[in-house]
Amino acid sequence: SYELTQPPSVSVSPGQTASITCSGETLGETYVSWYQQRPGQSPVLVIHQDNKRPSGIPERFSGSISGNTATLTISGTQAMDEADYYCQPWDARISYVFGPGTRVTVL
Amino acid sequence: QEQLVQSGAEVKKPGASVKVSCQASGYTFTTADINWVRQAPGQGLEWMGWMNPDNGDTGYAQKFQGRLTFTRDTSIGTAYMELSNLRSDDTAIYYCAIPNWGSGVGLEYWGQGTLVTVSS
Numbered sequence: 001s002y003e004l005t006q007p008p009s010v011s012v013s014p015g016q017t018a019s020i021t022c023s024g025e026t027l028g029e030t031y032v033s034w035y036q037q038r039p040g041q042s043p044v045l046v047i048h049q050d051n052k053r054p055s056g057i058p059e060r061f062s063g064s065i066s067g068n069t070a071t072l073t074i075s076g077t078q079a080m081d082e083a084d085y086y087c088q089p090w091d092a093r094i095s096y097v098f099g100p101g102t103r104v105t106v107l
Numbered sequence: 108q109e110q111l112v113q114s115g116a117e118v119k120k121p122g123a124s125v126k127v128s129c130q131a132s133g134y135t136f137t138t139a140d141i142n143w144v145r146q147a148p149g150q151g152l153e154w155m156g157w158m159n160p161d162n163g164d165t166g167y168a169q170k171f172q173g174r175l176t177f178t179r180d181t182s183i184g185t186a187y188m189e190l191s192n193l194r195s196d197d198t199a200i201y202y203c204a205i206p207n208w209g210s211g212v213g214l215e216y217w218g219q220g221t222l223v224t225v226s227s
Contacts, residue, residue, distance in 0.1 A: 001169075031210070031212045031213075033212060033213030033214070035152070035214075037152075042202060042217040042218065042219060042220055043144075043152065043202075043204075043214070043217055044217075045207065045213050045214060045215045047213075048207050048210055048212050048213030048215070049210045049212050049213070052210065054207060054213075054215055084151075086151060086152050088152075088154075088213070088214075090212040090213065092166070095154060095168045095169065096142070096154040096157075097154060098144075098151060098152040098153065098154060099151075100151050101151040101152070
């Protein structure tokens with residue numbers, strides 16, 4: 001089965017920048033989405049099509065992709081950004097699988 | 108405003124089936140694929156499959172083939188997910204979701220989730 005790799009955890013100080021990577025063999029061939037999930041809540045789409053923010057998502061969230069690695073960057077991290085983050089390549093060939101998730105802790 | 112409202116929590120015995128509903132409002136039901144995603148306790152997100160509510164076409168993740176069925180009732184704007192032959196590891200929160208309107212990429216609108224507990 002298709003494997004995606006994300007770091008299990010990322011720690012960041014308030015106001016600093018957090019970067020979360022997502023790697024997969026064919027990631028560069030399709031669009032990547034990113035989701036934020038706070039405890040007890042439904043996921044929230046924060047980035048789609050590699051680098052586009054849905055309406056209502058703060059500008060401090062940005063996405064990029066280089067080769068087979070996608071990156072979600074949170075600039076000026078706030079306490080409210082503490083959550084789990086999942087990547088998802090939008091690719092029917094790999095059944096729209098999600099990455100394993102990264103826990104972002106704001107210290 | 109797009110809204111997906113799911114049915115309430117369920118408790119089932121191993122071997123039974125469960126049917127979860129997802130009622131859509133705020134948009135035309137037949138214009139967006141309904142995706143289903145589940146999350147076991149303390150685990151990550153798992154994509155299960157999709158359904159086109161307009162023509163009923165479906166796509167299922169390989170691991171659920173033969174146990175999973177998506178249906179819909181367009182007259183009431185509701186999609187259904189039925190999982191059969193339940194096992195303890197099917198205990199999870201089940202979500203329905205629809206894609207971003209502009210790009211059709213990424214799941215932008217989510218239901219509140221339905222907890223399904225499988226226990227003898």
